[in-house]
Amino acid sequence: MALLQISEPGQSTPPHEHKLAAGIDLGTTNSLVATVRSGVADTLADENGEHILPSVVHFADKDEILVGTPALSHATTDPLNTIASVKRIMGRSVKDLATLEGYLPYKFIDNESHVPRIDTAAGAITSVEVSSEILKSLRERAEASLGGELIGVVITVPAYFDDAQRQATKDAATLAGLNVFRLLNEPTAAAVAYGLDQQAEGITAIYDLGGGTFDISILKLTKGVFEVLSTGGDTALGGDDFDREIASWILNQAKLKATNDHQMMRRIMKEARRAKEALTAAEAVDINVVLNGDRHFESTLSRHQFEQLIETHINKTIVWCRKTIRDAGVEVREVQNIVMVGGSTRTPYVREKVADFFGKQPLTNIDPDKVVAIGAAQQANKLAGNNPEEDMLLLDVLPLSLGIETMGELVEKIVDRNTVIPVTRAQKFTTFKDGQTAMRIHVLQGEREKVADCRSLATFDLTGIPAMVAGAAHILVTFQVDADGLLSVSAEEQNSGVRASVEVKPSYGLSDSEIETMLKASFQHAEEDVHTRALIEQQVEADRVLEALRSALAKDGSLITKEEFAKIEQAKSILLSARQGNDGEKIKQAIKSLENESEAFIARRMNRSVQQVMKGHKVEEFE
Amino acid sequence: MSISLTDNAATHVKSYLEKRGKGVGVRLGVKTTGCSGMAYTIEFADQVENEDQVFEDKGVKVIVDPKSMVYLSGTELDFTREGLNEGFKFSNPNEKDRCGCGESFSV
Numbered sequence: 252m253a254l255l256q257i258s259e260p261g262q263s264t265p266p267h268e269h270k271l272a273a274g275i276d277l278g279t280t281n282s283l284v285a286t287v288r289s290g291v292a293d294t295l296a297d298e299n300g301e302h303i304l305p306s307v308v309h310f311a312d313k314d315e316i317l318v319g320t321p322a323l324s325h326a327t328t329d330p331l332n333t334i335a336s337v338k339r340i341m342g343r344s345v346k347d348l349a350t351l352e353g354y355l356p357y358k359f360i361d362n363e364s365h366v367p368r369i370d371t372a373a374g375a376i377t378s379v380e381v382s383s384e385i386l387k388s389l390r391e392r393a394e395a396s397l398g399g400e401l402i403g404v405v406i407t408v409p410a411y412f413d414d415a416q417r418q419a420t421k422d423a424a425t426l427a428g429l430n431v432f433r434l435l436n437e438p439t440a441a442a443v444a445y446g447l448d449q450q451a452e453g454i455t456a457i458y459d460l461g462g463g464t465f466d467i468s469i470l471k472l473t474k475g476v477f478e479v480l481s482t483g484g485d486t487a488l489g490g491d492d493f494d495r496e497i498a499s500w501i502l503n504q505a506k507l508k509a510t511n512d513h514q515m516m517r518r519i520m521k522e523a524r525r526a527k528e529a530l531t532a533a534e535a536v537d538i539n540v541v542l543n544g545d546r547h548f549e550s551t552l553s554r555h556q557f558e559q560l561i562e563t564h565i566n567k568t569i570v571w572c573r574k575t576i577r578d579a580g581v582e583v584r585e586v587q588n589i590v591m592v593g594g595s596t597r598t599p600y601v602r603e604k605v606a607d608f609f610g611k612q613p614l615t616n617i618d619p620d621k622v623v624a625i626g627a628a629q630q631a632n633k634l635a636g637n638n639p640e641e642d643m644l645l646l647d648v649l650p651l652s653l654g655i656e657t658m659g660e661l662v663e664k665i666v667d668r669n670t671v672i673p674v675t676r677a678q679k680f681t682t683f684k685d686g687q688t689a690m691r692i693h694v695l696q697g698e699r700e701k702v703a704d705c706r707s708l709a710t711f712d713l714t715g716i717p718a719m720v721a722g723a724a725h726i727l728v729t730f731q732v733d734a735d736g737l738l739s740v741s742a743e744e745q746n747s748g749v750r751a752s753v754e755v756k757p758s759y760g761l762s763d764s765e766i767e768t769m770l771k772a773s774f775q776h777a778e779e780d781v782h783t784r785a786l787i788e789q790q791v792e793a794d795r796v797l798e799a800l801r802s803a804l805a806k807d808g809s810l811i812t813k814e815e816f817a818k819i820e821q822a823k824s825i826l827l828s829a830r831q832g833n834d835g836e837k838i839k840q841a842i843k844s845l846e847n848e849s850e851a852f853i854a855r856r857m858n859r860s861v862q863q864v865m866k867g868h869k870v871e872e873f874e
Numbered sequence: 875m876s877i878s879l880t881d882n883a884a885t886h887v888k889s890y891l892e893k894r895g896k897g898v899g900v901r902l903g904v905k906t907t908g909c910s911g912m913a914y915t916i917e918f919a920d921q922v923e924n925e926d927q928v929f930e931d932k933g934v935k936v937i938v939d940p941k942s943m944v945y946l947s948g949t950e951l952d953f954t955r956e957g958l959n960e961g962f963k964f965s966n967p968n969e970k971d972r973c974g975c976g977e978s979f980s981v
Contacts (some may be wrong), residue, residue, distance in 0.1 A: 254954065254961025255916050257890055257900060263915035288961070289890040290918065298958065396958040 254398060257289040262637060272432070272635035273393045274440070274627025275406045277385065277420065279338040279489065280462025281594070282306045283621060284389040285628035286397060287637070292444070292628040294621045295396045303620060304392075307335045308384045310373035318388040327521065330513040331358055332371045336463055336491070337381040340367060341423075342416035382423035390429055403432040405631040407623050409464050410436040410482035414708075417736050432634040434736070438468035439477055440626030441592045444617055447472060453587040454480075456576070458605055458613065459623075460568060461593035463489040467572050469579035469586070478671060483575035488567060490527070490595035496560040497523035497552065501538065505548045515543050530554050531597050558600045565604050572608055589613035594620050649674075653708075653730055653738060656693035658683055658794075659787040660702040665730045668698060672736060677729040683795065685802055686718040690726060692742050694753070700780040701787075713742040715749040721799065782835075789838040793830045796842055797823065800849060803856060810855045815848070822848045877902065877929045877936050877946060883953040883962060884932035894918060899928070899935025902951065902964075903942040912945065914964050 264270060273286045273295075281303045285294040294302040301320065309322035310332045317325070325333045334357065340348065345367045348359065358370040368375040386406075393401055406429075408420055417434055424431045438457030442448065447455055452472055459466040466484035470477050498519045502508065510516070522540040529536040535553040542548050576583055591613045595601060606612050617625065649672055654664040657680070666676050682690065690713045697705030716724055725745040732738050741752035800823070804811070811819075826841035879887065887900050901919040904912050919937045922928055927943055929936045938946055949966040 254956065254959055254963055255914060256961050257887070258915070258917045260901070260917050260920055263903075263905065263917055289886070290894045291890055295958070392958065396960075398956075398959040398961070 259290070259637075269397075269399055270635040270637055271394075271397045271399050271401050272628075272631035272637070273389075273397075273401055273404050274624050274629070274631045275386065275389055275404050276437070276440075276621075276624035276627060277338065277382065277406055277408070277423075278306055278461055279336050279464055280306055280491070281620065282385050282389060283624035284393050285621070285624040286393060287628055287632040288397075292625045292632070294624050295392055297392055304385065304388060305335075306337065306385055307333060308337070308381050309333045310371035310376060313373045316373065316384055318384050327514055327517040330517055332373075334369060334371070334376070334381045337378050337385075339463055339487070340378045341382060342413070342419035343367065343378070379419050379423045379426060382420065383426035386424055386427035386429060390427055401429065402635055403430040403631065405432050405435050405440075405627040405634065407437045407440045407627050408434050409459075409466050409484065409486060410438055410468050410479065411464075411466060411484050411486055412736070414737055432631060435627055435630055436468065436479065436482070437592065437623045438466055438470065438482070438590075439479065440623045440630065441590050442470055442472075442477060442626070443629055444622045444626035445588070445590055445614060447588060447590070448477060454579075454581055454585050455588045455590060456572070456586045456609065457590045457592060458568070458572070458596065459484075459592035460595040460601060461489050462595070463487070463491050465489055465568050465571065467568065467575045469575055469581065471579075480579035480581070481575050483571045483578065485567065485571065488564060489593070490598075492564050493527050493557075493561050493595065493598070494520055494523040496564070497526055497557070500552070500556075500560055501540065501548060501550075504550055505542055505546075507542065512543060515541075526552055527557070527598070530557050531599065554599075561598070561600065565601055568601075569604060569608050572605075583609060590622070591615045591619050592622050649732060649736070651696050651706075652698055653732070654695055654705075655680075655728060655740075656691075656695060656702050659791040661700060661784060661787055661791075662695050662697070662702055662705050665728065666732060670732075672732045675729060675731045677727050680726045680728055681722050682716065682719065682724040682726075683721055684798065685720050687721065687724070688716045688718055689714040690716065690742070692728065692740065692751070692753075694738070694740050699776065700784045704776075708738070709740070709753045711740075711742075711751055711753040713744065713749065713751040715747070716744045717747050719746075721795070786833060786835040786838075789835040789842070790830060793826055793838050793842055796845060797826065800845070803849075803853070807856045807859065810859065811852050815852055818848045819845070819852070877931070877938060877948075878950045879931045879934055879936065880950060880952040881932065883951045884934045886953045886962075887934045891918065896920065898922060899937050901937045901939075902946060902949070903939060904945045916951075916962055 258264070271286070273284050276283045283294045283302060283304065285292055296302050297304070304319040305323045307319065307322040307326065309317040309325040309329065311317065322333060326335060345359070348367055360368045360370050360375050366377050368377055390401065404424070406420060406424055408417055412420070420434060421431055437459055441457050441459065442455055450472060455470045455472065457466070457468045457470065464484065464486050465488040466482065468482045469480045471480050501519050501523065519540055522538060526536045526538055530552070533554070535551055538548065538550045538552055540548050576586070586609055589605060589609050589611065591602065591605070596615070596619045602613060602615065649666060649668055649670050652664045652668040653666045654662045657663045663678070665678050666674060691710060692713060693702070693710045694708040695702060695705040696708050699705050713726065726742055727745055728740065728742045730738065730740055739752060739754045741750060743750045800819070822841070822845040826838070826845050829837045829841040891897050891899070897918040897920055899919045901917045903915040903917070905915055922937055923939070925940050927938050927940065929938070936951070945968055946966060947968065949964055952963045952965060954960065954963050
């Protein structure tokens with residue numbers, strides 16, 4: 252018979268309607284699946300009692316795909332067909348790989364498409380396909396453990412994953428036959444696992460140092476609701492770097508250079524990892540590895556030496572902590588809890604440095620490898636509706652502002668950076684020219700004022716706008732960012748109801764170092780940007796006034812006297828020359844004097860058009 | 875007739891109650907639903923009602939309402955593993971028939 256779990260009072264489900272849900276921590280190095288059974292969230296083990304699934308996939312041929320530990324054993328013997336750390340290239344373009352390639356011992360196929368493909372014995376494979384194999388394996392494990400089909404899962408992603416990386420993760424889940432309730436930021440999941448949502452109020456820092464990524468997040472809890480105040484991190488920093496430091500130490504000691512000998516490099520990396528893990532408990536560890544040919548390398552690495560090797564990496568994380576706390580607008584001493592996440596926080600030196608910085612001991616009593624999956628499982632259980640009494644809203648924030656291009660290649664921000672998502676924001680725009688029937692909507696991401704300094708996400712055209720005078724059309728542009736951080740933009744002309752929209756699935760994403768660079772640039776260029784913006788706005792205004800005047804003269808030139816025309820022409824040429832310069836104030840003055848000179852003409856024009864409209868009608872009809 | 879637990883079931887109930895942090899025991903019941911007419915339920919119990927019957931076995935309070943008691947009398951609750959799946963199982967002497975899936979039964 253079916254095996255039962257204990258439900259909350261009154262929450263028993265009818266037979267065949269168990270709402271089975273799971274939380275998945277899809278990690279760079281390791282992945283886990285967890286679920287809530289009889290009220291307790293825990294990770295699920297495979298047939299061999301192993302909870303951790305190495306995020307490694309081996310493609311022997313089309314019909315033989317191995318996942319996890321069996322795949323890992325091929326890492327040294329068949330490195331090109333054994334894909335590890337695929338999370339690093341999720342949602343990345345061929346172009347992005349240039350910065351990472353040194354660390355990725357795979358053959359990439361050069362192709363036209365944005366999506367990098369890895370050449371394996373099973374054919375060309377994308378990162379989404381590799382991830383979906385990992386997810387499939389976790390899904391099978393969960394369904395065997397729960398005795399039924401999953402109705403949905405919560406998958407965690409680093410807080411800094413951009414749209415493309417989140418979308419790629421969702422695509423991988425769909426490919427694995429999973430229904431994604433939502434993607435959840437890893438730090439938020441960790442806070443949930445520690446039950447920090449049960450506390451009254453407070454500020455929590457989540458320090459997550461995994462195999463390949465570092466995230467620091469400042470969460471604020473108010474009345475049981477989490478809000479992510481700020482996030483920072485580095486998607487290319489983690490325990491793998493510790494391994495690499497030990498590996499290059501070994502190469503140095505052996506007087507060797509990094510080579511294309513993948514098999515030797517794998518052996519050295521493997522030994523480096525073993526040494527790192529041993530140094531968590533031991534003060535020194537013996538290193539013993541076969542190099543090339545029959546050369547052996549033997550030495551001893553002390554914990555102190557190891558700490559010196561990884562010092563710069565840990566310091567980088569502390570710099571991020573300081574910066575992110577400043578971003579959140581709080582003081583270091585206001586942080587009440589520090590949650591440690593990720594296997595690399597087992598390294599005693601990491602804990603020591605973090606405790607020094609925050610001035611208090613971090614929380615470490617839940618297994619740092621499992622904590623994210625456990626939080627995700629609790630969230631999945633709630634989203635499945637198994638615990639309707641407790642509802643919890645998890646709020647996340649946008650890492651960069653979103654906006655659209657306006658006249659003069661300026662960016663009008665519609666959703667500001669650090670806005671809590673999900674969010675919907677709308678803003679009205681209008682046409683610039685008489686009779687304009689189309690408008691191009693260019694969606695941008697970034698903090699700078701000019702289009703060239705921000706990142707282009709998408710463009711689409713709103714066509715079929717009825718011909719009207721400039722400024723008469725009401726175009727409502729709506730930005731919608733869903734709970735997973737994915738953006739859709741729509742534009743609607745409100746008089747006619749014509750619509751156009753776009754789902755933003757950028758072809759490639761920004762790394763967080765790019766995000767950081769963009770943020771820094773926006774701070775450095777803040778003053779310059781304000782000037783540029785003011786100038787361009789005046790230039791655009793000058794163009795608008797000149798255009799309006801041109802169109803008025805063409806239609807009603809007969810209403811103007813010779814003297815007026817001469818004065819207007821003079822003011823116009825002053826404006827035209829000011830328009831070429833860089834002095835916004837000068838342009839403003841020139842616009843004003845042109846408007847003054849044309850005032851009488853414009854007034855006469857108005858009167859005439861009113862007369863024309865009223866011709867043949869009685870005044871009363873207009874009352 | 876009373877209701878009993880195997881050692882394994884008692885250990886698991888105790889540990890789940892402890893981790894949950896509240897609750898006086900476990901409530902077993904029968905719901906009239908499912909393909910063979912009735913289905914077992916097992917829930918945490920936060921309180922005991924006046925009409926409830928309470929059994930204590932191996933340090934665990936088992937609470938049953940009088941309507942369910944008619945069907946559950948003599949039942950033993952077990953906790954087992956089948957492959958990767960694990961959970962509670964009812965051994966009920968009153969049970970006559972089960973649906974193929976084993977989630978519901980008739981008496």
